[in-house]
Amino acid sequence: MRNLSVSTATSLKNITIQDDFWSPYISLVRDVVVPYQWEALNDRIEGTEPSHAIKNFKIAAGLEEGEFYGMVFQDSDVAKWLEAVGYLLELQPDPELETVADSVIEIIAKAQHADGYLNTYFTLKEPNGRWTNLAECHELYCAGHLIEAAVAYHKATGKNQIMSVACKLADCIDEAFGPEEGKIKGYDGHQEIELALMKLYHATGQERYLRLSRFFLDQRGQLPHFYDEEYERRQGSIHFPSLRMAKDRSYSQAHLPVRMQQTAEGHAVRVVYMLAGMADVAAETGDEDLLQACRALWKNIVTKRMYITGAIGSMAHGEAFTLDYDLPSDTAYAETCASIGLIFFAQRMLGIEPKGEYADVLERALYNTVIGGMSRDGKHFFYVNPLEVWPEANRVNKNFEHVKVERQQWFGCACCPPNIARLLASLGSYIYSVKDNTAYVHLYIGSQIQLELAGQKVHLVQQSELPWEGVVRFEVGLQTAARFKLALRIPDWSGEPEIRINGEGLTISSDQRTDGYVVIDRQWGPGDIVHLVLPMPVQPMKGNPLIRETIGKIAFQRGPMVYCLEEADNGPNLHQLVVKSDADKQVAFESGLLGGLQSITVPAYRIREEGWADKLYQANIDMKLEATTARFIPYFAWANRGSGEMRVWVAETMASTKFI
Numbered sequence: 001m002r003n004l005s006v007s008t009a010t011s012l013k014n015i016t017i018q019d020d021f022w023s024p025y026i027s028l029v030r031d032v033v034v035p036y037q038w039e040a041l042n043d044r045i046e047g048t049e050p051s052h053a054i055k056n057f058k059i060a061a062g063l064e065e066g067e068f069y070g071m072v073f074q075d076s077d078v079a080k081w082l083e084a085v086g087y088l089l090e091l092q093p094d095p096e097l098e099t100v101a102d103s104v105i106e107i108i109a110k111a112q113h114a115d116g117y118l119n120t121y122f123t124l125k126e127p128n129g130r131w132t133n134l135a136e137c138h139e140l141y142c143a144g145h146l147i148e149a150a151v152a153y154h155k156a157t158g159k160n161q162i163m164s165v166a167c168k169l170a171d172c173i174d175e176a177f178g179p180e181e182g183k184i185k186g187y188d189g190h191q192e193i194e195l196a197l198m199k200l201y202h203a204t205g206q207e208r209y210l211r212l213s214r215f216f217l218d219q220r221g222q223l224p225h226f227y228d229e230e231y232e233r234r235q236g237s238i239h240f241p242s243l244r245m246a247k248d249r250s251y252s253q254a255h256l257p258v259r260m261q262q263t264a265e266g267h268a269v270r271v272v273y274m275l276a277g278m279a280d281v282a283a284e285t286g287d288e289d290l291l292q293a294c295r296a297l298w299k300n301i302v303t304k305r306m307y308i309t310g311a312i313g314s315m316a317h318g319e320a321f322t323l324d325y326d327l328p329s330d331t332a333y334a335e336t337c338a339s340i341g342l343i344f345f346a347q348r349m350l351g352i353e354p355k356g357e358y359a360d361v362l363e364r365a366l367y368n369t370v371i372g373g374m375s376r377d378g379k380h381f382f383y384v385n386p387l388e389v390w391p392e393a394n395r396v397n398k399n400f401e402h403v404k405v406e407r408q409q410w411f412g413c414a415c416c417p418p419n420i421a422r423l424l425a426s427l428g429s430y431i432y433s434v435k436d437n438t439a440y441v442h443l444y445i446g447s448q449i450q451l452e453l454a455g456q457k458v459h460l461v462q463q464s465e466l467p468w469e470g471v472v473r474f475e476v477g478l479q480t481a482a483r484f485k486l487a488l489r490i491p492d493w494s495g496e497p498e499i500r501i502n503g504e505g506l507t508i509s510s511d512q513r514t515d516g517y518v519v520i521d522r523q524w525g526p527g528d529i530v531h532l533v534l535p536m537p538v539q540p541m542k543g544n545p546l547i548r549e550t551i552g553k554i555a556f557q558r559g560p561m562v563y564c565l566e567e568a569d570n571g572p573n574l575h576q577l578v579v580k581s582d583a584d585k586q587v588a589f590e591s592g593l594l595g596g597l598q599s600i601t602v603p604a605y606r607i608r609e610e611g612w613a614d615k616l617y618q619a620n621i622d623m624k625l626e627a628t629t630a631r632f633i634p635y636f637a638w639a640n641r642g643s644g645e646m647r648v649w650v651a652e653t654m655a656s657t658k659f660i
Contacts, residue, residue, distance in 0.1 A: 016449075032379065056069065056120040057108055061110035085097060109156065134189055143196070151217060185219060190273075191273040211648075220258055222257055253265060258293055269341050271301075309387065310367075327543075330400065335383055339370050339373075343467070350440075357517040369385050376595055456480070467598075470533060476525075495538075564648045
């Protein structure tokens with residue numbers, strides 16, 4: 001089969017981010033988020049539920065006494081933290097941080113069994129339960145995260161200890177699983193090992209890791225069903241009674257073989273992690289059927305099951321997808337990890353077939369849900385990302401129990417905070433890729449990168465004013481003139497771009513427009529300058545008429561940012577505000593607002609309450625509207641000013657109203 005993989009600019013050593021918006025985030029991850037999470041993993045954050053994750057490893061290593069505590073997948077929090085550290089060290093040396101990480105690796109290595117097995121839950125709590133409850137207990141999920149951490153840390157430091165641990169663990173898994181006689185013909189309930197094995201394959205060149213990753217994907221959903229056989233072997237014992245994971249096969253996408261799945265079902269994070277692994281295997285092997293399944297599920301997610309913020313997963317029960325166009329704002333689950341997984345999937349699809357639609361979604365999730373999942377101080381986090389909040393109802397109505405109106409210091413299930421850290425620490429790997437002598441620019445983030453084009457190293461310097469203004473400048477550095485292509489994404493939020501090369505306007509022909517990119521094919525000289533201006537109008541967005549929650553409402557978007565109303569600016573009862581989509585909109589950058597934000601001010605009306613005393617319903621009454629002003633801020637910044645109402649979707653001016 002033909003190989004679909006592409007050379008992507010993933011080495012963080014080759015890229016430096018220098019961006020007014022994103023550089024502070026990366027500094028925050030280095031200076032605050034990673035140290036804070038280290039304290040949390042060591043149970044030193046007062047007032048939070050203990051993590052016990054580091055202590056679990058110490059007990060399993062024989063360094064301390066005690067019992068396992070936490071979720072069955074608690075090991076993965078340490079692994080994701082270590083992966084984030086690896087990316088930070090790849091960006092720049094930090095001897096103190098590296099020393100801390102080395103101490104963790106030493107503990108992990110001591111906790112590993114002689115045969116390579118590594119999982120503190122089963123080591124400490126169910127020593128005879130290894131590989132007996134894959135539907136529920138996340139053994140391969142935890143292994144996958146450790147493997148990802150090992151690849152990142154080895155790449156950054158060149159140190160072999162953690163890579164040796166990862167390879168021994170992967171070899172242990174390879175001994176246990178596979179199509180051969182006597183091996184387990186099963187797969188984990190929570191996908192992760194598939195994409196991790198592909199990273200290990202690329203790092204080591206060992207074909208068995210590629211084969212094992214493909215085996216796990218091929219086996220999922222086959223009959224006779226592995227979950228049934230496993231359930232019978234353990235005589236019906238279960239770990240999560242409320243979710244019936246072994247019987248609800250769609251929950252973990254085991255209801256059909258992966259190549260037959262056409263709609264995104266079940267736990268949202270598991271879907272996109274699975275798809276990232278599927279895309280990796282398809283790229284490496286040229287498996288067109290697997291790639292077609294990726295395309296089908298991508299289309300279903302982004303055209304029928306994704307929020308305007310790039311969030312996915314609309315139901316709290318099972319943290320799951322439900323059905324097409326079911327996108328409630330106030331009960332949304334919209335887990336931060338799910339949007340991060342969607343970004344992983346989008347990046348891999350970009351590597352296979354550079355299409356602007358993948359980068360559009362990647363950007364949407366990044367600028368809205370992902371950074372919205374962390375406070376501006378780097379010490380508070382959202383697990384759930386609703387598009388509408390009414391704090392009083394959240395305190396009383398059990399349907400909103402999963403929704404928090406303020407970010408939390410930590411979680412008993414703390415998958416999201418370290419996931420944010422590892423994504424932002426590796427942000428540079430999402431900006432560019434190279435294919436067929438073409439440099440693709442997927443994200444407009446100020447940066448410098450070294451690329452291999454036309455047989456020589458090309459130094460590309462990007463200066464960007466996004467997300468507040470659509471002005472971007474590129475400088476091309478190279479030794480001698482060379483011909484190659486520069487592909488600039490034209491985002492779905494932009495109008496007709498203006499492009500100048502060395503000050504001369506470029507007329508963009510239809511031949512230069514390819515899959516959402518303008519492709520500039522020319523002989524480049526040292527010091528060539530490209531200016532790109534992307535129009536950034538305030539766009540009143542409407543939902544598909546089949547989305548019941550958004551009928552008669554609009555949401556404002558400017559550039560990649562979705563905006564929202566907050567009680568802090570507009571007072572309570574935000575549902576009473578009504579706006580006109582064609583009203584004049586004032587855009588202003590406010591340097592003193594939450595570290596500097598662009599707000600949008602729109603003429604609006606507030607529905608008055610007079611005439612309704614002691615009446616719940618009335619006939620033949622005209623709503624009276626009072627002129628006011630509505631102030632919107634970027635969605636990612638909400639809930640940084642205390643508890644209050646918030647909403648993204650706002651009612652449009654209604655017919656048959658009286659204005660006063």
